[in-house]
Amino acid sequence: MTNPMTFRHPGFKFLLTLALSLPLLVQAAEPLPSWNDGPSKKQIIEFVQTVTDQNSKDFVKPEDRIAVFDNDGTLWSEQPMYFELLFALEEVKRTAPQHPEWKTTQPFQAVLENDHKALAATGMEGLLKIFGATHTGMTTEAFDDYAKTWLSQARHPKTGKPYTEMIFQPMLEMLDYLRGKDFKTYIVSGGDTGFMRAFAEKVYGVPPEQVIGTTFVTSFEYKDGKASILRTPKLAHNDDGPGKPESIDAVIGRRPILAFGNSDGDLQMLQWTADGPGKRFMGLVHHTDAKREWAYDRQSQIGRLDKALDEANKRGWTVVDMASEWRRIYPFDAATSEQVQ
Amino acid sequence: MTNPMTFRHPGFKFLLTLALSLPLLVQAAEPLPSWNDGPSKKQIIEFVQTVTDQNSKDFVKPEDRIAVFDNDGTLWSEQPMYFELLFALEEVKRTAPQHPEWKTTQPFQAVLENDHKALAATGMEGLLKIFGATHTGMTTEAFDDYAKTWLSQARHPKTGKPYTEMIFQPMLEMLDYLRGKDFKTYIVSGGDTGFMRAFAEKVYGVPPEQVIGTTFVTSFEYKDGKASILRTPKLAHNDDGPGKPESIDAVIGRRPILAFGNSDGDLQMLQWTADGPGKRFMGLVHHTDAKREWAYDRQSQIGRLDKALDEANKRGWTVVDMASEWRRIYPFDAATSEQVQ
Structure with missing residues (x-):
């Protein structure tokens, strides 16, 4: 019954393929x-x-x-x-040279001086100004x-x-x-x-x-x-x-x-x-x-x-x-x- | 060379399948x-x-x-x-019984009386009123x-x-x-x-x-x-x-x-x-x-x-x-x- 030709039979190739793909199947079964x-x-x-x-x-x-x-x-x-707020704060600092007025204008002054208390005091209005200055006035690209x-x-x-x-x-x-x-x-x-x-x-x-x-x-x-x-x-x-x-x-x-x-x-x-x-x-x-x-x-x-x-x-x-x-x-x-x- | 068994050979089946699928292939090639x-x-x-x-x-x-x-x-x-405007005009008529005031209020009166001239005279403002009345004030569903x-x-x-x-x-x-x-x-x-x-x-x-x-x-x-x-x-x-x-x-x-x-x-x-x-x-x-x-x-x-x-x-x-x-x-x-x- 044992015929060495069996190992060249297409069925063997199928078994081999199956064996090689088992680790993948296991991975797929364990999300x-x-x-x-x-x-x-x-x-x-x-x-x-x-x-x-x-x-x-x-x-x-x-x-x-x-x-x-x-x-x-x-x-x-x-x-x-x-993290996006950190981006906005750093963008204020990066672009500050183009906005000398920010040195004396809130909320930008607070950002430039790392004055978290003064920044917090500007509230939502201040935040919107920071987002306006860093997220708009430019093309989407x-x-x-x-x-x-x-x-x-x-x-x-x-x-x-x-x-x-x-x-x-x-x-x-x-x-x-x-x-x-x-x-x-x-x-x-x-x-x-x-x-x-x-x-x-x-x-x-x-x-x-x-x-x-x-x-x-x-x-x-x-x-x-x-x-x-x-x-x-x-x-x-x-x-x-x-x-x-x-x-x-x-x-x-x-x-x-x-x-x-x-x-x-x-x-x-x-x-x-x-x-x-x-x-x-x-x-x-x-x-x-x-x-x-x-x-x-x-x-x-x-x-x-x-x-x-x-x-x-x-x-x-x-x-x-x-x-x-x-x-x-x-x-x-x-x-x-x-x-x- | 000609062997009647050829017609039972798998190759024949393949040719037959190909022949039958040709119209589909032609269609795919002809968008x-x-x-x-x-x-x-x-x-x-x-x-x-x-x-x-x-x-x-x-x-x-x-x-x-x-x-x-x-x-x-x-x-x-x-x-x-x-067509959406036709929908809006017909919705005005359909829902008019719930809005008796529309009989004497433009632009609705014009819609109900099929008075295209009076409707056109209400312009964009009239149109927005019609869309507001027929497209809003309800859930999206x-x-x-x-x-x-x-x-x-x-x-x-x-x-x-x-x-x-x-x-x-x-x-x-x-x-x-x-x-x-x-x-x-x-x-x-x-x-x-x-x-x-x-x-x-x-x-x-x-x-x-x-x-x-x-x-x-x-x-x-x-x-x-x-x-x-x-x-x-x-x-x-x-x-x-x-x-x-x-x-x-x-x-x-x-x-x-x-x-x-x-x-x-x-x-x-x-x-x-x-x-x-x-x-x-x-x-x-x-x-x-x-x-x-x-x-x-x-x-x-x-x-x-x-x-x-x-x-x-x-x-x-x-x-x-x-x-x-x-x-x-x-x-x-x-x-x-x-x-x-």
């Missing part, structure tokens, strides 16, 4: 490797398996698999303050250049890493896992759309048309046969709180079946997602890891998580305990051992 | 069947072949193959007036229902056909052809985004997230655990003229490589597309067929084509002569014989 086997990982996988199972009553067609993610504090860190240049050069004050490396490895894996199951992954964030587009495709694999954020009114300009789009200081849409479901409806026109945030600014997006028909997934990243990242929630000025945490607990939404559920925070971290509580 | 072999068809195919040819210096990666199409007059007809109900019942005054059948067969074929070549096809139109989304996916194969239009400010509402999004009468974005490249940049964040319109309201979208690097395609539908559709351009109140026609001629953009280049206008039409001029 979210940076998540400990805690409740959140289980809930994510159960949800995805259910809505992609054609035999489930909760099956969702691929085109309706819309997943929305906040950015600051959900896909990357946001301490000691929003020029702004993209400024943002990309800063992101390539700037380093985080605590980790010394580029900001685009302070992204959450577990969330990258979740984005990949969802896309592998035909979900369309969107960012819906209070950050400026143009600022996020400067890195979202490269860093998260989210293309520009799936980045939704705060926008300024733009103005199409056509001079000497050259077309450009100018960013003006007038706010068009504040993509925070209720602004999130509003922009989701305006831009996507479908209700998401999965939403992930980390702060009260994400509450309305989660409510909008939760109130659709069929099975839904609502998740919150809870920053509980003072050692590897930061620990903050109800009292934080940045990324306050208070009302949304109450509602999540009340309604049984997924709350990710970063300290116990994430084996690794950043891609550059070594993975910790399993430590499910 | 745009409702276009005569005129200059426009040639320019479209040459453009698509060039930008999808990996050996061409003008090769464009699939993710950058963004194509934008105006809707009214480009993908469907727009005479005797924009309720508006979607109204639009779908109207579209399923209303008939065009001249053809007696549903409006959603008065779509241009040659343009449907072009959308399909582009998508088959990994283009992402968007609608960018002065029409209300919600109104177009009510039929764009079913009729054009364009999903809601690829429909960009005029928008009203919306308001997220959360009452008794129910989330909804209310359309308010405040205009958020007028997606006409310069508003088109502005919304393309805001929503898509990439510059299209192909743009198609039919009126001066599309000029800035065409300019924005034209001024990008590499090979570009700019097209205009020229309504020259008074017999099968309508003939109008420089003098028309609806869909005026004047400045854009001059610029197209000057810069060598594609101008489709509907009468001579389209073998068939609507899907329900019989195809005419070849009649290239």
Whole structure:
């Protein structure tokens, strides 16, 4: 029965191919490797398996698999303050030589003198002036250049890493896992759309048309046969709180079946997602890891998580305990051992 | 040599399969069947072949193959007036019993009395009141229902056909052809985004997230655990003229490589597309067929084509002569014989 020719038989080649592809199959069967086997990982996988199972009553067609993610504090860190705000403050300093009047004008004087108290005293009005001065008055292409240049050069004050490396490895894996199951992954964030587009495709694999954020009114300009789009200081849409479901409806026109945030600014997006028909997934990243990242929630000025945490607990939404559920925070971290509580 | 067994040989089966699939192959090799072999068809195919040819210096990666199409007059007809305006006028009549004051208030009185002269006299202000009364003050889901109900019942005054059948067969074929070549096809139109989304996916194969239009400010509402999004009468974005490249940049964040319109309201979208690097395609539908559709351009109140026609001629953009280049206008039409001029 044993014939050496068997080893040249096409069947052998098939077996060999199968054996060689086994490690890949194993990897495909084990998504979210940076998540400990805690409740959140289980809930994510159960949800995805259910809505992609054609035999489930909760099956969702691929085109309706819309997943929305906040950015600051959900896909990357946001301490000691929003990274885009750090960009704005540094842009004020970089461009100050062209604005000698800033030396004696608030809020710019406070920025130039690193006077955090005076800066805080200028409040939201001051902040809008800083964003106006650094985010507008230029073409969309020029702004993209400024943002990309800063992101390539700037380093985080605590980790010394580029900001685009302070992204959450577990969330990258979740984005990949969802896309592998035909979900369309969107960012819906209070950050400026143009600022996020400067890195979202490269860093998260989210293309520009799936980045939704705060926008300024733009103005199409056509001079000497050259077309450009100018960013003006007038706010068009504040993509925070209720602004999130509003922009989701305006831009996507479908209700998401999965939403992930980390702060009260994400509450309305989660409510909008939760109130659709069929099975839904609502998740919150809870920053509980003072050692590897930061620990903050109800009292934080940045990324306050208070009302949304109450509602999540009340309604049984997924709350990710970063300290116990994430084996690794950043891609550059070594993975910790399993430590499910 | 001739062995009757040959006909049972697997090779024969292969030849048979090949023979049976030949008509399909011919069809695949012959895109745009409702276009005569005129200059426009040639320019479209040459453009698509060039930008999808990996050996061409003008090769464009699939993710950058963004194509934008105006809707009214480009993908469907727009005479005797924009179909959405006909919807608005009929909605005024339908809902009039709930608004007894309209009997004596302009512009509503003019609509109810079919007094076109008095209606025209109320101008843009009147028009905005009509759109406010029929397009806002309801949730986005309720508006979607109204639009779908109207579209399923209303008939065009001249053809007696549903409006959603008065779509241009040659343009449907072009959308399909582009998508088959990994283009992402968007609608960018002065029409209300919600109104177009009510039929764009079913009729054009364009999903809601690829429909960009005029928008009203919306308001997220959360009452008794129910989330909804209310359309308010405040205009958020007028997606006409310069508003088109502005919304393309805001929503898509990439510059299209192909743009198609039919009126001066599309000029800035065409300019924005034209001024990008590499090979570009700019097209205009020229309504020259008074017999099968309508003939109008420089003098028309609806869909005026004047400045854009001059610029197209000057810069060598594609101008489709509907009468001579389209073998068939609507899907329900019989195809005419070849009649290239």
